[in-house]
Amino acid sequence: MTIPASSAREPVHVVVVGGGPGGYEAALVAGSLGARVTVVERQGLGGAAVLTDVVPSKTLIATAEWMTIAERAPELGIRLTDDAAKRDLSVDLQAVNKRVLELAEAQSADIRGRLVREGIEVVNGTGRLDGPTRVVVDPADGGEARVLEADTVLLAVGATPRVLPTAVPDGERILNWTQMYNLDELPEKLIVVGSGVTGAEFAGAYNALGADVVLVSSRDRVLPGEDEDAAELLEGVFRSRGMTVLSRTRAEAAERTDDGVAVTLSDGRVVHGSHVLIAVGGVPNTADLGLEEAGVVLSGSGHIEVDKVSRTSVRGVYAAGDCTGVLPLASVAAMQGRIAMQHALGDAVAPLRLGTVASNIFTAPEIATVGYSEEALKKQGSRFITTTLPLARNPRAKMLGVRDGFVKLFAHPEAGVVLGGVVVSPRAGEHIFPITLAVQHRLTVDDVAASFTVYPSLSGTTAEAARVLDARVQER
Numbered sequence: 514m515t516i517p518a519s520s521a522r523e524p525v526h527v528v529v530v531g532g533g534p535g536g537y538e539a540a541l542v543a544g545s546l547g548a549r550v551t552v553v554e555r556q557g558l559g560g561a562a563v564l565t566d567v568v569p570s571k572t573l574i575a576t577a578e579w580m581t582i583a584e585r586a587p588e589l590g591i592r593l594t595d596d597a598a599k600r601d602l603s604v605d606l607q608a609v610n611k612r613v614l615e616l617a618e619a620q621s622a623d624i625r626g627r628l629v630r631e632g633i634e635v636v637n638g639t640g641r642l643d644g645p646t647r648v649v650v651d652p653a654d655g656g657e658a659r660v661l662e663a664d665t666v667l668l669a670v671g672a673t674p675r676v677l678p679t680a681v682p683d684g685e686r687i688l689n690w691t692q693m694y695n696l697d698e699l700p701e702k703l704i705v706v707g708s709g710v711t712g713a714e715f716a717g718a719y720n721a722l723g724a725d726v727v728l729v730s731s732r733d734r735v736l737p738g739e740d741e742d743a744a745e746l747l748e749g750v751f752r753s754r755g756m757t758v759l760s761r762t763r764a765e766a767a768e769r770t771d772d773g774v775a776v777t778l779s780d781g782r783v784v785h786g787s788h789v790l791i792a793v794g795g796v797p798n799t800a801d802l803g804l805e806e807a808g809v810v811l812s813g814s815g816h817i818e819v820d821k822v823s824r825t826s827v828r829g830v831y832a833a834g835d836c837t838g839v840l841p842l843a844s845v846a847a848m849q850g851r852i853a854m855q856h857a858l859g860d861a862v863a864p865l866r867l868g869t870v871a872s873n874i875f876t877a878p879e880i881a882t883v884g885y886s887e888e889a890l891k892k893q894g895s896r897f898i899t900t901t902l903p904l905a906r907n908p909r910a911k912m913l914g915v916r917d918g919f920v921k922l923f924a925h926p927e928a929g930v931v932l933g934g935v936v937v938s939p940r941a942g943e944h945i946f947p948i949t950l951a952v953q954h955r956l957t958v959d960d961v962a963a964s965f966t967v968y969p970s971l972s973g974t975t976a977e978a979a980r981v982l983d984a985r986v987q988e989r
């Protein structure tokens with residue numbers, strides 16, 4: 514069956530391959546700009562973000578967060594009754610994972626409903642390019658292939674977990690992050706291979722849920738590439754909570770044993786556990802998509818090369834999200850998709866600005882960042898002033914029993930413009946927003962310092978950091 518592209522009287526036909534945040538947000542924008550839109554999705558709307566990655570992990574972490582808060586309860590004067598004292602606070606992982614999966618499914622259904630209500634056609638199947646203006650879909654139910662003629666194609670096919678050939682997941686003991694929600698019982702001893710954001714989040718969550726956790730990191734410290742002070746603080750917290758962090762060593766292989774797994778490290782050690790999570794990044798889903806044949810240029814890592822308005826090397830073919838390797842965040846994927854459609858459909862468009870992206874690592878404490886990092890400022894030789902204020906001095910933090918955390922700000926030494934910031938605290942993902950506003954709108958430390966904060970509040974420390982920097986700007 515062939516669906517034609519637009520004729521002179523018909524609206525432009527946009528075909529989106531991939532229904533994750535890069536794809537579905539773009540589809541909504543394209544629809545609102547008057548295009549006829551078809552979304553091709555093989556797994557479920559919301560993509561990996563909703564079904565296996567962001568939503569499930571953050572839902573699991575919500576339970577872990579409660580456990581972490583409960584640890585502080587005695588300090589805040591809460592005592593378990595005699596009866597309850599006989600029971601340990603424990604987690605029913607089957608119930609947790611049931612909730613996780615139900616929530617993800619419900620959100621996927623919500624997204625599908627929204628697209629359908631907006632008049633967007635959703636095709637269940639696997640799409641591939643047949644030249645720059647045609648997408649062939651193999652339907653999920655195995656029926657006849659459909660051919661969609663398109664004026665504009667957006668590729669938003671995402672990525673999947675990288676597989677180490679010597680540690681191939683079996684879904685039972687050797688797991689990737691998408692398989693963690695099939696566990697019915699808390700692993701007795703979970704080895705987490707990879708100390709990037711995903712590894713750190715899962716290691717922290719399972720540690721809080723009560724599992725014995727070993728985190729294997731190939732670098733000097735966890736979270737390589739993130740703010741050094743924040744990563745060091747988190748590693749200290751991990752260790753103080755009883756997690757074993759093995760640094761500067763790689764996992765060479767993982768094998769099943771009679772009652773669990775054995776992970777062989779590059780330094781010759783063998784670590785035994787009940788389960789191992791392999792979290793060593795993702796690979797873009799760009800194989801067998803007909804990209805080379807259509808002339809779409811890929812990078813050496815297999816990502817689709819795009820410019821700041823999401824154009825690929827082929828006119829009319831755009832790409833967004835993890836398959837582009839620009840920045841693996843749902844928010845960036847969605848922004849790239851929106852920009853692509855605005856550009857393709859002739860709407861006003863501002864190119865992607867990565868310097869204003871806010872992101873969060875959902876550990877306890879959370880680590881939120883926005884704007885330029887200290888490393889980037891140093892690398893590009895920028896002049897900047899910075900201050901770091903610990904949360905331990907903040908009155909609300911004291912009341913809440915929060916000790917670990919800080920606010921760090923970067924600003925221009927003369928203009929005082931806020932260049933970036935780091936917040937390490939519970940719910941840092943929320944507390945970063947005022948700094949995001951400052952970075953986005955080029956506010957100065959004076960602007961931030963002069964704004965009211967609630968007393969007492971954690972954001973008081975953000976205003977105080979701005980005041981410290983403002984004083985330094987005034988001295989010059």
Ligand SMILES: Cc1cc2nc3c(=O)[nH]c(=O)nc-3n(C[C@H](O)[C@H](O)[C@H](O)COP(=O)(O)OP(=O)(O)OC[C@H]3O[C@@H](n4cnc5c(N)ncnc54)[C@H](O)[C@@H]3O)c2cc1C
Pocket residue numbers: 530531532533534535536553554555556557559560561562563565566567570571638639640641669670671672690711798802833834835836840841842843844845846875
């Ligand atoms: C464990 C984990 C936690 C994360 N947490 C966060 C977070 O808290 N915040 C955040 O911002 N980001 C987070 N991320 C990153 C985020 O998940 C990704 O950046 C985001 O999913 C990218 O969106 P996307 O649309 O590019 O791809 P995806 O969400 O991967 O969606 C792509 C879709 O395309 C479909 N597809 C692929 N090929 C085809 C084809 N040929 N035909 C049809 N359909 C196809 C797939 O089935 C998939 O549904 C996390 C990632 C991981 C791994």
